[in-house]
Amino acid sequence: MLVSVIIPFYNVEAYFRRCLDSVVTQSYYNLEIILVNDCSSDDSMIIAQEYAHQDRRIQIIEHAKSLHVGGARNSGMAIATGEYIWFIDSDDELAHPYAIEHLVRIAQRDDSDIILFRAQMKAFDHQEITIIGDYLYSMEQTFHERREFWPTYFEVIYHDTHIDASFSPAVWAKFWKLSFLRRYQFQFLEHTIHQDIPLLMLLPLADRLTQLPYIFYYYYQRDESTMNSQAPAQYIQHFERIAEQLWSIYYKYWTGYPDQHLIVPVMLLVHLTFNTKRILPSQNLFDQEKWFLDVYDFLHKQLKDRGDREFFQPWPRAVENSSQWIQLIDSFHQDIKDSDKVILIHSIFYGSFSDEIKPEISIETKIKKLQKVIKIVMKMLLPYGVVRLIQTHQDNKY
Structure with missing residues (x-):
């Protein structure tokens, strides 16, 4: 042989x-x-x-x-x-x-x-x-x-x-x-x-x-x-190609297996979750937010027309955080803002910000709050003249 x-x-x-x-x-x-x-x-x-x-x-x-x-x-x-x-x-x-x-x-x-x-x-x-x-x-x-x-x-x-x-x-x-x-x-x-x-x-x-x-x-x-290594540019596009091949094999060759329609979605959820948790810590805050939005759009495309919260019955034990996933699936049939999408995806991978979606604590808002805190600390630690010099420079920029 x-x-x-x-x-x-x-x-x-x-x-x-x-x-x-x-x-x-x-x-x-x-x-x-x-x-x-x-x-x-x-x-x-x-x-x-x-x-x-x-x-x-x-x-x-x-x-x-x-x-x-x-x-x-x-x-x-x-x-x-x-x-x-x-x-x-x-x-x-x-x-x-x-x-x-x-x-x-x-x-x-x-x-x-x-x-x-x-x-x-x-x-x-x-x-x-x-x-x-x-x-x-x-x-x-x-x-x-x-x-x-x-x-x-x-x-x-x-x-x-x-x-x-x-x-x-x-x-x-x-x-x-x-x-x-x-x-x-x-x-x-x-x-x-x-x-x-x-x-x-x-x-x-x-x-x-x-x-x-x-x-x-x-x-x-x-x-x-x-x-x-760190995530390549357009990482989600790699998963889009993978999903396309998964569905291609499914429609061409899979016939007659009980509950076979559940397998491709679960594969995508499991592998996307695993690789997101592995790679995301290497990204900066702004890249992470883009990542969350890309993941949301990818999952929306893959799951929206394939069912609602009743699609996964029973819920797959291979996929953790079932309540957050169900909330995400429900959102595909709603009109929600980008900040809400970020919170939903974040809650799946790292735990929920809150039991409900709260746009007022979006990443953009958190950044603005952090900037305010930094300004207060600067005023406390730096001499008054230095602070005024910085403020004057910033005013001249605008």
Whole structure:
């Protein structure tokens, strides 16, 4: 069985050898290793060429212009010829030299479209943490025509129930049958962060799916990595593209699953909440306000015509702060001011300013109050002459 290993890379010279060494030294030799250079400006390409010269299983694709990691994965997948495919990030590594051999053995045994497994995070300070949330499977199990997958999937996605299963969107935590990805014409989004979230929509489509409780992957969390960097400009536009792909897969391929209409909205709420809480603290006050307004408009577009407060019945346990969310959904059918939108979104992510919307405590008002306090403090601490000089300068500006 030929296995295709796809490794996009961009400016990872400090980590690239570690990744490549973990692949080329695998006990399973029948590999097709495809390295995709997404316009690196450091010595990553030199390293790739060095390894390709030493190992005939390696081939290199060079992008003329950057398509980011999603586009690089597509480029690798387009020329892949293996029966199974594994997408690996160039700053990570395989957990042990028998990883692919073990996965191939499971693939041959179960003929699974997808094999899920565990990962271990290695932090920047070399502290090792086994990822036990999104990536924990407490038992080996296979879902097929005699063991329906949907009930387990629904409980995990909708109710965040992790008794013996859990699903991460991370593409590197999955071993894919290549024909399965091509059957559903899956393509990663280009120029988009979090572009592996739509992979969750493919899980119920698998005829056979295997979960393993074993760690096969080391995920390195770096300060400068995509997941830890500040939010890009027009961040919500990334989620708009993700939402479009989620709904596209839903309407094309999902048929006959109980309560299936609830899944895409819950995915969007869960992942938008998670990433907002992670990224927002790095933004200044004015960027935060814009963020809240963008989030409100995005959710309004996604949810307004798909139902009211009765849409989520029962309320998904995967989504916290149900009363604030219901208040938000109700507001989609009202005409409210931007300041109220900010308060509503803030209450969902960080707790409510108040039990009811109070426009008079909008961010704009809070800023004005803060400015008044600063002026009072200045008058108390600075000599009278200095204060008058500042006031005269401000008067002359207008």
